[in-house]
Amino acid sequence: MRTRVKICGITREQDALAAVRAGADALGFVFYPPSPRHVEVAQARQIIRSLPPFVTTVALFVNADRGSIAEVVQETGIDLIQFHGHECPDYCAEHGRPWIKAIRMQDGLDPDKAMADYAGAQALLLDAYRPGVPGGTGETFDWRRIPEHLAGRIILAGGLTPDNIAHAVRQVKPYAVDVSGGVEAEKGIKDADAIQRFMRGVQLGQE
Numbered sequence: 001m002r003t004r005v006k007i008c009g010i011t012r013e014q015d016a017l018a019a020v021r022a023g024a025d026a027l028g029f030v031f032y033p034p035s036p037r038h039v040e041v042a043q044a045r046q047i048i049r050s051l052p053p054f055v056t057t058v059a060l061f062v063n064a065d066r067g068s069i070a071e072v073v074q075e076t077g078i079d080l081i082q083f084h085g086h087e088c089p090d091y092c093a094e095h096g097r098p099w100i101k102a103i104r105m106q107d108g109l110d111p112d113k114a115m116a117d118y119a120g121a122q123a124l125l126l127d128a129y130r131p132g133v134p135g136g137t138g139e140t141f142d143w144r145r146i147p148e149h150l151a152g153r154i155i156l157a158g159g160l161t162p163d164n165i166a167h168a169v170r171q172v173k174p175y176a177v178d179v180s181g182g183v184e185a186e187k188g189i190k191d192a193d194a195i196q197r198f199m200r201g202v203q204l205g206q207e
């Protein structure tokens with residue numbers, strides 16, 4: 001099966017369209033005000049309206065309240081929700097959209113247990129762990145910690161770049177990969193050339 005690609009941290013229409021042109025399957029929008037990649041609801045709605053069909057849009061939250069999530073769901077028509085904080089499975093399931101749970105790979109974390117705990121998730125996004133930083137660290141983790149039998153339900157994230165993505169895909173064989181900082185010119189601003197090189201790397205890793 002082809003490895004799916006999500007480009008996260010989209011803040012501008014031209015970056016969204018560059019990602020789609022390069023073949024990205026999904027775009028991530030960060031609704032977390034402390035992040036340099038945070039987007040306002042109106043901004044995300046405008047970008048999402050500019051997209052062609054068959055592109056999955058993902059709203060990312062970190063311990064957000066119900067009202068904030070409901071506003072994004074209603075105003076943007078987002079397809080999927082990605083939870084990046086300490087949200088419990090019941091809370092993740094409350095918002096009327098399919099959801100993904102991000103799991104930061106702290107020492108000792110057991111991916112099998114996380115998968116069992118979040119059995120209602122469409123997939124787990126495995127990301128690097130840096131204390132106090134909920135995501136977008138630009139750091140990798142030891143991919144050997146991902147059990148082979150989970151690969152088909154894993155979105156691999158954390159420090160992926162055009163230079164390491166082929167190796168990552170070859171080694172982990174994840175359902176999908178997620179990148180943010182590795183395809184940026186600066187925080188929140190994507191680099192169309194880097195996105196294309198990233199997509200070529202994904203293909204190379206599958207050959």
Ligand SMILES: O=C(O)c1ccccc1NCC(=O)[C@H](O)[C@H](O)COP(=O)(O)O
Nearest residue numbers: 008035134135136138158159179180181
């Ligand atoms: O990107 C952020 O600023 C961010 C802030 C808070 C929570 C999550 C965040 N990003 C989540 C993502 O989905 C990133 O794509 C993922 O963490 C990988 O980031 P990177 O290592 O920069 O590719």
